[in-house]
Amino acid sequence: MTREREDNQTNNRGHYMYVDSVYAKHFQEVAKFTSPMTTVPMSGCLSFFYHRDQEMGNIFSVFTRDQQGHYEDVWKPDVYITSGWTHVSVDIKAPRPLELVFEAAFNSARGGYVAIDDITFSPDFCHTDTEPTFDPSIANCDFDRGMCLYHQEREDSTGWRRVTVKANLYRIGDHTLGTGSFLLANAPSSSRPGYVGRLHGPLLPGNHRYCVRFFYLLHGSKSIDNALLLYIYDENNVAQEKVWTLGDSSRGVWTQMEITYMKPMTTKLVFVSICKNFWECGLIAIDDITVSLGDCRAHTDPLPTECDFEGGVCGFIQDKTEDKADWLRVRGHTPTSYTGPRGDHTTGVGHFLYIEASLMRPGHKARLLTSDLRGSSSTQCLVFFFHMYGSGTGILSVLLRDGETDRLLWRRRGEQSVSWMKAMVDYTCMNKHQIIFEAIRGPTLRSDIALDDISFKRGPCTDLTDVTPFSGSSEYFNEIEK
Incomplete structure (x- = not known):
């Protein structure tokens, strides 16, 4: 007052x-x-x-x-x-x-x-002895001009190597430019069986909240156990906390990861890669490490190469021009009975996206778009999980936008299952493009449609079972499995 x-x-x-x-x-x-x-x-x-x-x-x-x-x-x-x-x-x-x-x-x-x-x-501090705000960009590195302030745990170690890929060896090259350098681990020519590679970053003062972002690429790996981990060490390497480990991930595509942490003491980032058998581990690459002050979720800059919606919507865009509703990010069951999932696909207690039929009229659509994706002459694989349960379930479609043209890639109509289902969609586009997830409400309120765990992979979809891939315009083409 x-x-x-x-x-x-x-x-x-x-x-x-x-x-x-x-x-x-x-x-x-x-x-x-x-x-x-x-x-x-x-x-x-x-x-x-x-x-x-x-x-x-x-x-x-x-x-x-x-x-x-x-x-x-x-x-x-x-x-x-x-x-x-x-x-x-x-x-x-x-x-x-x-x-x-x-x-x-x-x-x-x-x-x-x-x-x-x-x-x-x-703008002047109250007390002259107040420490100025720390600039965490000292921990940034794109590896194009060297190792920056990063170093191997042992000077003679070759576990992590800075490489510049020759044309067509890895078609997408480094993440920054496609023609620059990145760090590579698990290379058989430079490592020995049972190797552990540790890459140490510069010291970061305590009592700051840091947002750590980096891109990683997994190539040819059969086993992902301990393939890549991120630890927070204290300055004496005594206190060590694992803050992230590689999960089931897209192969052959740069994927962004972000972690927020805050510690009272001085810390540093340590990237660890462990490989006991070269035939199973494949190659691990990292690039474009950035560190900023604040919570990662307060910024929006992720690429939609893989998203479980736990930290947000990963750069996906709501279409405000051609639809009548939005996709909603929620946790738990949807409010209408006898429709929608009981929980997310990833853990059962996490987040997912869905359309709430009670907020829409029959025939209304909600469209979710990726940001611009790089074109490729090779086949791409889109993998996602969807949920279509309810007596009035409408239509879920996946479209490819190339310029001003939208091309249908995949479609399902009506109730499919009470469980989450997996879809794998092959497509090819040489130009910059977007992928669109379009949900159309059915005739009744029992028409919720949900999405979760969307990822993009280079190369054709593998492990196709039950249904044969199809390249026509039927509503039942491409692969689906329960």
Whole structure:
């Protein structure tokens, strides 16, 4: 609330913000006063005045909150002061979009009040000994001009090699340009049986939240166990935490991975590749490592080569021009009975995309588009899982957009199964293109359609069973399996 009374600056009749327990409607009510979300990285000195009474009846604090809802304490009062306005100055850092929240929580019906006034921000730190915001780009590397600040665990180790692929050896080359360099592990010519390759990155200061992104490529591997892992080491290599390991992945295509972490001590990234048998392990490549401050989910820059929708929609785009509804990202079962899945395909408790038939009219469509995909003269394989259960289920189609032309690749009509089903679709397009997932609502509310675990692979689809691939225009072409 705003009150006109003696404010802090002039002791005259000005305005300030306050919250009073007499206006609370519920016991233990919490009041929040929130700033706009920042739009550019910033750091400096936050200054404000506060006035407070009834120490035992309320809790007053200031914190930041990012776009994903993560909180970070900025300030809490150390002592209870009753005599007039009290000045506070505290250093804050906002390397990613943040909002500032002043919170007062009342513990009793006589919780008193909290007032704030004269909130200011200066780009200069309040205290001269405050450490400036750290630039994590020292850990970035595309390997085109060398190893940057990365190094092997042992100087004589050849487990990770920087290579520049000759034309047509790996058709897509490195990730950055297609003609540059990347790091390669498990090369039989440079490793020995039972080898472990560890690639260490530069030291990163503690008490920062880091977003780590990199691209990896898996080639010819039969076994993916320990093929590629990412560890966080402390600076003395004593504390070691595995934060990511390679799961079932697309072969022969660069795939982006992102990990967010925060540690109190100085840390470094360590990429580990283990191979006991060269005949099973194949080759592992990494490229374009980037490290930034903040949560990865606060940024959107992933490629749709593989997506389980746990961290977001992976760069997929809702079509706002040719449809009447959107695909929804949810967890758990869909709200309408006798239609939709009970959980996602990946784990049963994760996220998936679906259309909610109750929000659409019969015949309305929802379209989901990939961002632009690179063309290739060779066959590509699209793999995804879909769920079409319900007596009124409509149509699910996959189309290829090449310029202004949409070409049908795959289609299913009506109820298919109460379980998730796998589809594998071969296609060829030499030009830059997009893949479109189109769902059309059926005649009744029991018409939910869901998608999960979408991935793209180079080369034709393999492990085709039950149904023979088809290259015509029937609604039952290409491969499907339960």
